[in-house]
Amino acid sequence: MKAAVVYEYGQPIETVDAHLGEVGPNDVRVAIRASGLCHSDVSVQTGALPFPLPMILGHEGAGVVEAVGDAVTTCVPGDHVVLSALIHCGICDNCVKGRPNLCFWGLNTIFGGRNPDGSLRARDAQGRELYQFSSIGTLAEELVCHEKHAIPIPRDVSFEAACLTGCGVLTGLSAVLNRARVEAGKSVVVIGCGGVGLNVIQGAVLASAGMIVAVDLNETKLDMARRFGATHTLNAATVGSIPDAVRELTGGFGADYVFEVVGVPELVRQGWDSLRIDGTLTVIGVHPSTSEAILPAGEFATSEKTLMSCLYGTSRPTKDIPLAVELYRQGRLKLDELVTHHFSLDQINDAVATMNRGTDARGVVVFDG
Ligand SMILES: [Zn+2]
Numbered sequence: 439m440k441a442a443v444v445y446e447y448g449q450p451i452e453t454v455d456a457h458l459g460e461v462g463p464n465d466v467r468v469a470i471r472a473s474g475l476c477h478s479d480v481s482v483q484t485g486a487l488p489f490p491l492p493m494i495l496g497h498e499g500a501g502v503v504e505a506v507g508d509a510v511t512t513c514v515p516g517d518h519v520v521l522s523a524l525i526h527c528g529i530c531d532n533c534v535k536g537r538p539n540l541c542f543w544g545l546n547t548i549f550g551g552r553n554p555d556g557s558l559r560a561r562d563a564q565g566r567e568l569y570q571f572s573s574i575g576t577l578a579e580e581l582v583c584h585e586k587h588a589i590p591i592p593r594d595v596s597f598e599a600a601c602l603t604g605c606g607v608l609t610g611l612s613a614v615l616n617r618a619r620v621e622a623g624k625s626v627v628v629i630g631c632g633g634v635g636l637n638v639i640q641g642a643v644l645a646s647a648g649m650i651v652a653v654d655l656n657e658t659k660l661d662m663a664r665r666f667g668a669t670h671t672l673n674a675a676t677v678g679s680i681p682d683a684v685r686e687l688t689g690g691f692g693a694d695y696v697f698e699v700v701g702v703p704e705l706v707r708q709g710w711d712s713l714r715i716d717g718t719l720t721v722i723g724v725h726p727s728t729s730e731a732i733l734p735a736g737e738f739a740t741s742e743k744t745l746m747s748c749l750y751g752t753s754r755p756t757k758d759i760p761l762a763v764e765l766y767r768q769g770r771l772k773l774d775e776l777v778t779h780h781f782s783l784d785q786i787n788d789a790v791a792t793m794n795r796g797t798d799a800r801g802v803v804v805f806d807g
């Protein structure tokens with residue numbers, strides 16, 4: 439089978455022949471039919487996310503279960519599944535308090551890029567063991583992973599639409615509904631309107647936010663933002679100061695909620711400055727691991743503003759992925775409209791170049807099935 443692998447930071451992604459190992463007792467083998475390309479994949483390639491290499495990229499996939507281990511209870515061969523980038527144990531402190539995205543066992547597993555038992559399940563043609571991004575590696579024709587990554591979905595949902603619920607859609611929606619818990623009627627500013635930001639906008643619509651202000655440098659993305667529910671748009675290239683423009687739109691007060699979805703530290707500051715007193719800034723963007731954001735400390739005693747960090751949207755994948763799929767089936771969530779470019783696996787570097795140009799919402803790699 440073919441897989442998209444990063445061998446060295448800063449080098450092009452290689453599409454190589456790879457072999458999968460045994461399906462362990464708790465494993466599933468999945469034939470991937472569609473996989474989105476997320477900025478985090480590119481961050482692994484550049485080294486901004488310093489994960490172990492060589493690594494199969496991709497953490498936003500959907501496909502068909504081909505085989506399951508003896509102890510697997512969550513799915514059977516033939517099931518259509520979305521691959522969740524997170525897994526959780528269900529019994530640690532964080533799982534028990536309803537925060538499975540912070541599961542100790544799960545985070546140790548996915549950040550290590552290995553299966554939970556510590557093994558690696560794929561090798562290249564030279565016999566070199568391959569790590570899997572988020573312990574799944576969906577930019578491959580097939581993968582073997584722990585059953586807890588595989589979330590069954592109805593068979594009438596296209597793989598292209600479904601795969602997006604594995605990361606970008608889930609992160610955006612959950613950041614609004616689970617993390618910030620946006621209240622009806624409040625004002626929301628979304629800085630960055632790519633594959634995740636558009637879903638923050640969709641989440642704000644679902645939460646019945648009042649004003650939804652989309653901020654981006656790219657007019658095409660701002661057009662999309664309006665179609666996804668933004669009530670106002672600001673082009674950061676021409677508006678001058680984002681905080682000043684937000685205050686002008688909000689009667690001089692600033693926004694109730696701001697979401698930073700780009701991963702640029704200066705935008706954390708601009709997001710903070712765009713808040714009204716008692717407002718909440720949620721940082722979703724993946725910032726370079728060595729970067730620092732600077733905030734005006736004097737405001738800590740005077741503004742009661744809240745800064746929230748956010749891991750994978752504070753999502754609960756086993757609950758929130760099926761919810762997103764159901765909202766799509768009901769016509770209340772746009773997924774097809776998010777896919778702006780299609781690629782084959784061999785075109786993975788074109789997909790990265792397209793993403794880096796900043797004009798696409800989501801590029802999806804499709805596989806023959
Ligand atoms: Zn992602």
Ligand SMILES: [Zn+2]
Pocket residue numbers: 526527528529530531532533534538540541542543544
């Ligand atoms: Zn846990």
